[in-house]
Amino acid sequence: MVEKADKELNDQLRVRLQKMQALKDDLGVDPFGHRFERDTYAKDIHNFADDKSGESLYEAKKHVIVAGRMMAKRGAGKVIFADIRDVSGTVQIYARRDDLGENYSLLRRADLGDILGFSGQVMKTDAGETTVLVDKITWLSKALRPLPDKFHGLTDIDTRYRKRYLDLIANPDSFDIFIKRSKIVKAIRDYMDSVGFIEVETPILQNSAGGAAARPFVTHHNALDIDMYLRIATELYLKRLIVGGMERVYEIGRIFRNEGMDTTHNPEFTTLESYAAYWDLSDVMIETENIIRAAAQAVNEDGLITYKDHQVDITKPFAKKSMTALIKEKTGIDFDQKMDLDDARQLADDNHVKYESFWGVGHIISEFFDTFVEKTLIEPTFVYHFPLEVSPLAKKEDDNPDFVQRFELYIAGNEYANAFTELNDPIDQRQRFEAQASERENGNDEAESIDEDYIEALEHGMAPTGGLGIGIDRLVMLLTDQASIRDVLLFPTMRN
Known part of the structure; x- marks a missing residue:
């Protein structure tokens, strides 16, 4: 099973490397991009548009420039929808070949995980989803490895902690x-x-x-x-x-x-x-x-x-409560009464409380609290x-x-x-x-x-x-x- 997953990953890496080279050779595009000036985040677009109708958004003619990682992609012919995620959230973009001409090919060549910039007008689809109708695409960075939901690392706890970037x-x-x-x-x-x-x-x-x-x-x-x-x-x-x-x-x-x-x-x-x-x-x-x-x-x-x-x-x-009073509530033992170390150790033995040889009475009191009280304080x-x-x-x-x-x-x-x-x-x-x-x-x-x-x-x-x-x-x-x-x-x- 592991060998199969490794082979699949290597195959995807090979394909993506070929696509990276094609960006250079066919389009003269730097696969790892340059500075990009955006003016809007996904959350801002939703705050502006989600409660508005399609007609009012058309009249508002709100133009935005966004950037982020492509998390989903739908369509491949004359129309492509994609979900773009930035630090604030995710927004849908809508690209039409007739609007973009040769620029459209950037999105056609893009894989999930690639990072791109878009400019366009905020609109609503027929289904009522807030969307950016794209008028320009800018390539920013090629992802040479697939998104983690394409292999076994997405839900694996160890991988989430070791490779936090994948988890994020x-x-x-x-x-x-x-x-x-x-x-x-x-x-x-x-x-x-x-x-x-x-x-x-x-x-x-x-x-x-x-x-x-x-x-x-x-x-x-x-x-x-x-x-x-x-x-x-x-x-x-x-x-x-x-x-x-x-x-x-x-x-x-x-x-x-x-x-x-x-x-x-x-x-x-x-x-x-x-x-x-x-x-x-x-x-x-x-x-x-x-x-x-x-x-x-x-x-x-x-x-x-x-x-x-x-x-x-x-x-x-x-609430404010005394440690010894709480222990007494749970065990009936009153550690406010004076006692020597032998007495405290006997109480510990009787109540199955472990202690170290170098502990005094105070350490044993603290251990009684940890054993019988701590988890009960909600x-x-x-x-x-x-x-x-x-x-x-x-x-x-x-x-x-x-x-x-x-x-x-x-x-x-x-x-x-x-x-x-x-x-x-x-x-x-x-x-x-x-x-x-x-x-x-x-x-x-x-x-x-x-x-x-x-x-x-x-x-x-x-x-x-x-x-x-x-x-x-x-x-x-x-x-x-x-x-x-x-x-x-x-x-x-x-x-x-």
Whole structure:
């Protein structure tokens, strides 16, 4: 079957190469064209004409110049209809040999996938379809390979991800997802700018990997002869800027984590991180709601979300619930009661919750939440009251030093945001880093390392600060109802 498909493809390539040469030899046409000045997109034509009658369009005499890839072609004698797709959509063109003379032969010779320019008048066919009656054709680019719906690659998932250009050509729904992604990111930027945040850029190559519990990618800088790391978070550099007095900063950028891959994880992904001086967790909750709503309204004005058959209304105030209270609701276990590590491990064993040898009570609490609660949170919910052990960069709660001022936002069973009232005490921060270093020695290769330069920055004084991180890719998945992160990344990481 594969051999037959390969032979068919090779036969089509051979024919198209012959047609390319004929364009040069017979018509003196460059098969790969030149700059083309268009004045109208397919969407503009439909907006202008779809609600008008054929008679009114004839009287309007609307002349347009369009360009795009030929996706369908009908007729071959004196009349040809074709569907032309550009970035905005598809429009039908109608060409008559009697109108075009020798120019008509360009369309006769064209294959599906070729890119051409057309000028002509907007009209309606007898069937009522908006169409451009062509008065001139310009050759722009020859496609030497057939469109993907002509062979097995159209619906093959692996091919869609490896050769995204074929997916975009063949699947308008996929194309639309990435247009929406762009609108979502723009809406987030517009909101952040509107409330006084400054967009900045921080290093991707770093001397130490910090700001998250994750395994980094390691590389080597030849000139300096030192190992360096692709960043696992933007956090520690952004908070240095708060120390420097910038007060409100954010960055939308790529993050790299050398970890497993699944439907919600790719080793290269995009985050928004923001930090605001003089804020705490309550301010960041307001900020987060506003960001999520702005992003949702960029693709759906009513703010309603459908994700994996869940209907979610983000226009309502988001719920706020304690992590330990949620665990108690699901299991009956009250982790707000003081307990030692042996007791916590026994509870884990009794409830079939796995744990690592280097975990403390806080890690086990977090694992109980992941096991019994996370997937049950459908409506937007801020989960706060996180254990200290899993939050090395967050300020402690005033009345309970075993927990910190941190929240995560859950919607439809997935996490979309992580936020702290930031730890700005350099003495406490050093102790937290040292505890993380001890975890690393005991087998936790995702624990934080000690960042001496960051501690020194804190020693100069950092204002009380509220910080936020949002995974852009997961947010796009939510807002476009996609089950896999690979469907919202133009070029996901793939095995060779």
